[in-house]
Amino acid sequence: MATKKEDPKKSWNTELNHYLFNTGAHHRSYEFMGAQVMEFEGKQGVQFTVWAPHAKEVFLAGDFNDWGYGQMFPQGTTGIWTAFIEGIGEGALYKYRIRRHDGHEFLKSDPYAFGSELRPKTASVVRDLRGFTWTDSTWRAKSKRRNALSAPMNIYEVHLGSWKRHWDGRFFSFTEYMAELIPYVKDMGYTHIELLPIMEHPLDDSWGYQITGYYSVTSRYGQPKELMAFINECHNQDLGVILDWVPAHFCRDAHGLYQFDGTPTFEYQDPNKATNNRWGTTHFDFGKPQVHSFLISNALFWLEIFHADGLRVDAVSSMLYLDYDDGPWTPNIYGGNTNLEGVDFLKKLNQAVAANRPDALMIAEESTAFPLITHPVEKGGLGFTFKWNMGWMNDILRYFALDPLYRKNHHNLITFSFMYVFSERYILPMSHDEVVHGKSSLLNKMPGDEKMKFQGLRTLMAYMMTHPGKKISFMGNELAQWMEWRFREGLEWVGLQHESHRKHQQYIKTLNEIYQNYKCFSEVDTSYDGIDILDADNKNESLFTFIRKGKNPRDFAVVICNFTPVQRDHVRVGVPYEGQYEELLNTELQEYGGSWAYSEKTYQSIPEPVNHQDHALEVIAPPLSVLIIKPKRIKGVKS
Structure with a gap:
């Protein structure tokens, strides 16, 4: 981050930064883009910097100028616009007023904003991220020495909006989760917490996977330093924190990245490549160097500024294939369906993370047989640390849903994974996607009466825990919920009034302790x-x-x-x-x-x-x- 008295004309906001950003080589562009609280020429205020390469003019609108026309200044032909506003700071609301060459104007939130208003409001909020006192040096030192491939990794996947809710429907805050979630996860014997996206998003129904503010901690749960405190406390309790991260696509809300300067700015020009019909979103243009600077900087932002231990990269398959989506598609220069620019970006991303945070976990949620996902870039791979084993998950859930009378005819669903299990470094997932949208809870996937359902779920979880590969399980699986996940309300904690659910929770705790305490279940996971x-x-x-x-x-x-x-x-x-x-x-x-x-x-x-x-x-x-x-x-x- 910029220091308090740096001169934006003489240091961080320089031609070199603009050059690196425009060539895709700036991996910490958040240090000069967006709204930086600072002192300039003896005046305290905020320096605003935004990339809008095809805008005719860009103005600053905020609560400090009655949402008017604060002049911003183009920085040569870089596409970057800047303005310094004296006398404002933490908490100021703002947007960019962008004027196209045809005279049309519209308001946009800041792509690099560190804070945002709570939906349905859409203004960016000035936040100063400096000044938080971290006390997790012991954890970070241990992380640098830890071998992730041989260490136990048992991840508890959490959607913060629905782990618990207040009686009136209000969200729990980061501070409240620090007091309740962290002790619970620690007591249950998990090693990591994975958070569904906590970047700003306008629609609760997207669970955070359709983002408008990539650098903005969602205001649903609190402010950035409260998230820092949450992660800091996780580390002090020997729990790692993995953040879900979505570089594949973004939502089309008018205040977000979509058509940012009135033209395809962050997205592809070709609508066949830009449009994701299945999700109603828009793909990043991985051929643009500025997009590389934006996204790689964003990955390092969460890993370095917020001390996250890793990123679970969502929807990697949609970044690898040009025909992944429904509808028309444009082949690559060789006539194939591989997105060569997406492959190049992922390699560059993982190399940048490895160079700057070599202990960080980069986890691919990738659902196809694309080769060498977790192999080193220098050996032709994409460079991820781990890949979710979606094939194992689909086979095993299909098997356990069968009436046991017919399982002998499908025994290969249990054993097939051993044909490929060491071709990549895998994590075995029982994730949120498997217990929502009519798919039933894990307990209700099991056939038979209530007794058999609990037997089946215990067997499933024990097989998962003893099978090679790291583990991830969605919140509520440990409670043996009857209902599938409902993101608008808390988990079925009421179920613990019943002995069968209390015993299942204790069973999962015992299983987790066995996994952590016996090296044979994690030490040699990749051969x-x-x-x-x-x-x-x-x-x-x-x-x-x-x-x-x-x-x-x-x-x-x-x-x-x-x-x-x-x-x-x-x-x-x-x-x-x-x-x-x-x-x-x-x-x-x-x-x-x-x-x-x-x-x-x-x-x-x-x-x-x-x-x-x-x-x-x-x-x-x-x-x-x-x-x-x-x-x-x-x-x-x-x-």
């Missing part, structure tokens, strides 16, 4: 060195058994999945070492809502080769359950 498939072919009994392994030979666990409501006796599973084993989890115990009153404490290995292992255990697999068994005292293994 076959982390798993031995014992039996993937027992489709007639719908059994699936495997071993998850850590780097130390002693760090392993045997996982027995029974995907039918039929108890399987005398199940023999292979183990690598002779000795005693003990039960770590039985999802059918009464304490979790099941029917088993006791746990099998120990198992003695049998000297019999099974599943390509030298020894075996004989177990009873409860109906619709997952058993996790770990070594207790074993022989023949070197640490």
Whole structure:
């Protein structure tokens, strides 16, 4: 950020900044664009800077000039306009009044505004982001040393507008969430909080995915420094924070980025490339260097100024394919459907983040088989840290929705992921998109009566937690909500009055603790060195058994999945070492809502080769359950 007494003509607002911005090489353009509170020539005020390359004139309108015509000045042929207004500061309201060459005028919010009015109002608000005292240095130092690929990552996905609401429908504030959400997530055993977009957006129904203010913390929950305080407290409680980020498209509201200077400014000129018919939005033009400066600066803005630990990049597929949307499309220069400019932008973005915040997580929400999403740019990849495994999610939810009688005919839905699971670095998602728009809650996706639905959900979550890949689960999944997500009201906390929901919540807490405390479930997540498939072919009994392994030979666990409501006796599973084993989890115990009153404490290995292992255990697999068994005292293994 600009220091308090910098001269806009002699330092940050220079020809060099304008050149870098216009060539796509300015990765911190928020330091001079927008509304900067500062002192200039001994006068305190605000320097306004905006890019409107095809405007005839640009004026500043605000509550400080009765929304009139404050003259802004063009900076040569750069397309950038500036003005310094003395005597205003924090809290001032403003817009840009843009005049086209045909004389038509319209008002626009500031693309670089740090604050915005609460909808339905649309003015930008001057905010000074300097002066917040961060106390998360210990967390940030740990983050730099942490290996994200081997560390446990269990993300709690949150829409702040509907985790909780006040009785009168008012939103909770960042400050209130700091007091309630952070302790809850910490107690439940998650490692990260992921926030659906908290950038300013006009329509609640978009959940934040149709943005007008890319640099503006939404006024629904408070001011920018209150978000800083929230993230700071997360870090002090050893919780990472990931922000959903939407560089693919923006909404068409008149005060936003759409046709910003009266012409396609941030979007493509070609309507086939600019228009997203499916979402009613507009795509950024990834061929424009100024768009690169705008978006890459925005990514670093949230990572550096707000100390976010990572960005989950939304709708990556729509950035990769020219024919992703419904309707007509324009091929690339080679006649293909790949958006070459989008690919180039994503590589440049991830390289910039890696150079400036190498510990930051860049997560692609990408739903196709586009190759090398998480591979290094220098090796032909896009450079993301992780990719959501949408294929696994679709297969597994389709499988669990089946009547167990028919699951033997679709056993491949359980096992197919192991054909590709290490081709990328994956996160397994059970996200908001799967529990909304008539898709039902996770609990109601399960077939059968109430007892079977809870059994099925426990089994699903245990399989997810033991399968290779990091994890993300949407808020409310841990409560076993009956109703699907309703973004206009809080979660079904009332359900915790019932024993079945309280037990399920405790079960998820136990499952999260097991995932965090046992390295075998996260340490080797990106290669076959982390798993031995014992039996993937027992489709007639719908059994699936495997071993998850850590780097130390002693760090392993045997996982027995029974995907039918039929108890399987005398199940023999292979183990690598002779000795005693003990039960770590039985999802059918009464304490979790099941029917088993006791746990099998120990198992003695049998000297019999099974599943390509030298020894075996004989177990009873409860109906619709997952058993996790770990070594207790074993022989023949070197640490």
